[in-house]
Amino acid sequence: MSSSPVRPDLSPPLSRLHEWVVTVDHKRLGVMYIVTGLVFFLIGGFEAAMMRWQLAWPGLDIVMPEDFNRLFTMHGTTMVFLVGMPILLGSANYLVPLMIGTRDMAFPRLNAFGFWLFFFGGALLYFSYFGAQGLYGMGSAPDVGWFAYAPLTERTFSRGHSTDYWILGLMVSGFGSIATGINLVTTILCMRCTGMRLMKMPLFVWIMLVDAILIVVAMPPLAAAQVMLLFDRSLGAHFFDVQAGGSAVLWQNLFWFFGHPEVYILILPAFAFVSEIIPVFSRKVLFGYPLMVAATVTIGFISMGVWVHHMFAIGLSPAVNTLFMASTMLIGVPTGIKMFNWVATMFGGRIRLHTPMLFSIGFLAQFLFGGLTGVMLAVVPFDWQVSDSYFVVGHFHYVLFGGLIFSIFAAIYYWFPKVSGRMLSEALGKWQFWLLLIGFNLTFGPMHVSGMLGMPRRIYTYQLDRGWEIWNLLSSIGVLFQALAIAFFIWNVIRSLQRGTPAGDDPWDAWTLEWSTTSPPPAWNFDTDPEVRSRRPLWDAKHPDDPDWKYE
Amino acid sequence: MSALPAHDMPPLARTGNLPRGKLGVLLLILSEVFFFGTLIAVYVFYIGHHTGGPTPKDVFDAPLSGPTWQPLAVSFNSVFLLVSSLWIVLAHRALCRGATTAFGFWWLATFACGSVFLAGTANEWHGLIMDDGLWMGTNLFGSCYYTLVGFHALHVTAGLTIMAIVFVLTLAGKMHQRHAGKIELLSWYWHFVDAVWIVVFTIVYVIGWWGAA
Numbered sequence: 001m002s003s004s005p006v007r008p009d010l011s012p013p014l015s016r017l018h019e020w021v022v023t024v025d026h027k028r029l030g031v032m033y034i035v036t037g038l039v040f041f042l043i044g045g046f047e048a049a050m051m052r053w054q055l056a057w058p059g060l061d062i063v064m065p066e067d068f069n070r071l072f073t074m075h076g077t078t079m080v081f082l083v084g085m086p087i088l089l090g091s092a093n094y095l096v097p098l099m100i101g102t103r104d105m106a107f108p109r110l111n112a113f114g115f116w117l118f119f120f121g122g123a124l125l126y127f128s129y130f131g132a133q134g135l136y137g138m139g140s141a142p143d144v145g146w147f148a149y150a151p152l153t154e155r156t157f158s159r160g161h162s163t164d165y166w167i168l169g170l171m172v173s174g175f176g177s178i179a180t181g182i183n184l185v186t187t188i189l190c191m192r193c194t195g196m197r198l199m200k201m202p203l204f205v206w207i208m209l210v211d212a213i214l215i216v217v218a219m220p221p222l223a224a225a226q227v228m229l230l231f232d233r234s235l236g237a238h239f240f241d242v243q244a245g246g247s248a249v250l251w252q253n254l255f256w257f258f259g260h261p262e263v264y265i266l267i268l269p270a271f272a273f274v275s276e277i278i279p280v281f282s283r284k285v286l287f288g289y290p291l292m293v294a295a296t297v298t299i300g301f302i303s304m305g306v307w308v309h310h311m312f313a314i315g316l317s318p319a320v321n322t323l324f325m326a327s328t329m330l331i332g333v334p335t336g337i338k339m340f341n342w343v344a345t346m347f348g349g350r351i352r353l354h355t356p357m358l359f360s361i362g363f364l365a366q367f368l369f370g371g372l373t374g375v376m377l378a379v380v381p382f383d384w385q386v387s388d389s390y391f392v393v394g395h396f397h398y399v400l401f402g403g404l405i406f407s408i409f410a411a412i413y414y415w416f417p418k419v420s421g422r423m424l425s426e427a428l429g430k431w432q433f434w435l436l437l438i439g440f441n442l443t444f445g446p447m448h449v450s451g452m453l454g455m456p457r458r459i460y461t462y463q464l465d466r467g468w469e470i471w472n473l474l475s476s477i478g479v480l481f482q483a484l485a486i487a488f489f490i491w492n493v494i495r496s497l498q499r500g501t502p503a504g505d506d507p508w509d510a511w512t513l514e515w516s517t518t519s520p521p522p523a524w525n526f527d528t529d530p531e532v533r534s535r536r537p538l539w540d541a542k543h544p545d546d547p548d549w550k551y552e
Numbered sequence: 553m554s555a556l557p558a559h560d561m562p563p564l565a566r567t568g569n570l571p572r573g574k575l576g577v578l579l580l581i582l583s584e585v586f587f588f589g590t591l592i593a594v595y596v597f598y599i600g601h602h603t604g605g606p607t608p609k610d611v612f613d614a615p616l617s618g619p620t621w622q623p624l625a626v627s628f629n630s631v632f633l634l635v636s637s638l639w640i641v642l643a644h645r646a647l648c649r650g651a652t653t654a655f656g657f658w659w660l661a662t663f664a665c666g667s668v669f670l671a672g673t674a675n676e677w678h679g680l681i682m683d684d685g686l687w688m689g690t691n692l693f694g695s696c697y698y699t700l701v702g703f704h705a706l707h708v709t710a711g712l713t714i715m716a717i718v719f720v721l722t723l724a725g726k727m728h729q730r731h732a733g734k735i736e737l738l739s740w741y742w743h744f745v746d747a748v749w750i751v752v753f754t755i756v757y758v759i760g761w762w763g764a765a
Contacts, residue, residue, distance in 0.1 A: 220590065238691065245601040
């Protein structure tokens, strides 16, 4: 799949590197996004493991308190901006053009530009470990939490350059996300193959469309807020300076006006993955496609109007809190519709429990659990009780780890054969699944209890007599299982790339267009332009006696 | 792809695909709307919140800032920006007809009017900084004012830079009828910069000046 100029004057390793660096092929950029995201996943996971080691028992001093602050800041920032975002953008990049039967994204060079902005934004953020000392000789990695609340981020309290690295690193990678978001929307609305009306698109593409629109409208407010913070820190402006009439609450509003759409930007791709995987492994058409589309669009709209539920505990008026409590509960309705539709898709199907399906079922159960604790947290008085406690940490890890990361592994096991031409090992995959399932629940389940018992998040140690010891110890033991699971995954990928069973074009007997081309696909994707008459064009091709277009 | 004879299959549906250049620029403008929307919302939220002067009244009222009422001078500049939106439409129409000389003329007119506006902003800032002593760090009003007006001016500068490149290409004889579509996209961006200025002007020089009494 060589779409980039080969430089014959370079030696083989260098010329391959050159090919990847200058590529504008959506498939290569997709792979680069995902691989970079997985590398950051290992880094963010290492940071989490350090924190769990420190918290395993009261009074440990594995890391210094100030290092602990940096660990949780970098862990959160990394997982959201440098793991979730690139993996979702990368998979959309790789799969959307294939699924809509076109050759590449609408703007291939903009696509490469977006990736490199993300890449260097991430590098800039991590360079803070070395560069943030600046002339002051103080500061290291950012230590202000992933949502960087003012006035802690102001020059007065955050000396050195750590917060500036947080601002600039995320702003650079954010511009990359906006560019790729624009590219995705344009690709989906302008590049569909013959016959593919909007309502014939795979649900994956629909969800990525809504997701990309959310990126385009939610990232700019963050950039604006970060610009104001940067001006406060560098030019002496007073946006978040309370003594000069500024408002710290304004930062919270601006951040969460981005931040809540952002968590839907992260979880919608999970919905997209399982909406493709569950039907194929249940041997049934996705249940309620039009309703799934409607629910996706509804989630997109409501997600722009729930941000204050992150701020229930700061003392806004009861009217505001009630309004946002209602809108937060409202978003459970379209999400619930999706849950029921996935289960209804499985109901009565001939379910094949391959690794992608196992991870999808893990997603369903754990995302449901995280969603339900989310509804609990939407209730203002309950939120007051557990706000900023480990209950909240448990809640959003069930959504983002139990939901998003499990669905990402489902997607990797499902599409790896298409990308590499080789199957991942089922045996190693099942080992990974069960170890990760046990490790995940062992780590994050007990956090709900320690949170209810009053353990605040972001503390670097705690006293012996609080009754939190056993729950923290369980959480930390879970990390060992998770680390083992990830080791199985890495071993599986390395081994399968070399010795995996050749996959063929369509190893899962699937129905969407990406499986109609070779594995890996050629640079031009399709030898002939596909023609589509139903939502399952490959089913139509394989079953000309009973095609889907007769029923849709 | 199918084994069925073609006449048994239903006709292929129209995809309803949109033109990608236009949609791409509209999406860029959408993201800009949310960027400026945030800055404008913050400006409105902070009207009258500044502690210590100079206040909008101080700097915009005569005679503190010189012989003219500041908003009057700004209105004068604004006319140039608004009119440039008209010239760019005429330039686009000329290029659609293939009249490249007329295109060059209107294009230069657009560029000139945009430049006058930018020079007006520079002059205004010079007065505010040198005469009134207002800068980012002076008070909250200064922070909001320079950020909002400055980001608008940055977008004007970006537009003028691209226009200058296009003008050089025109002089080199490289602009033709077939580029009219791209010029239209550029004109959309310019109209957007114009529209943002109408909102910024209303917020900063009318509501902000009046509300901060």
